[in-house]
Amino acid sequence: MGILGWIVLGLLAGLIAKAIMPGRDPGGIxxxxxxxxxxxxxxxFxxxxIFNTDLGSFFEIRTWLLAILGSIILLAxxxxxxGRRAHA
Known part of the structure; x- marks a missing residue:
């Protein structure tokens, strides 16, 4: 996966993580x-x-699920x- 793929994957995974865990977090795009x-x-990682697998290609579902999971963990x-709490 090239740098552009990482950027797109990262942006979308970050947006999905913030949608799953709404709240007032600093920063924009x-x-x-x-x-x-x-x-x-x-x-x-x-x-x-845990699963003895790696991020696959951009179009594999496990790539997306692992990226979103990692983003949710970082946000938490x-x-x-x-000490910020979610305020919907």
Missing amino acids: IITLVLGVIGAFVGG IGRA IYRLVT
Whole structure:
């Protein structure tokens, strides 16, 4: 997956994670993108460690699920560290 694929995957995974865990988080599109890209790396690590799989191609469902899972984990950690609560 090229850099453009990582950017698109990261942006969409970050948006989906923020939609699943709504709340008042700082940052706009750039922070969401960074959340998603780092979340994809975290998801890939989780996939390798637990399921003995890796992020596949851009079009595989496990790639998307692992990236979204990693993004949700990062968002939850951020909220725990900063003490922010979700306000819908």
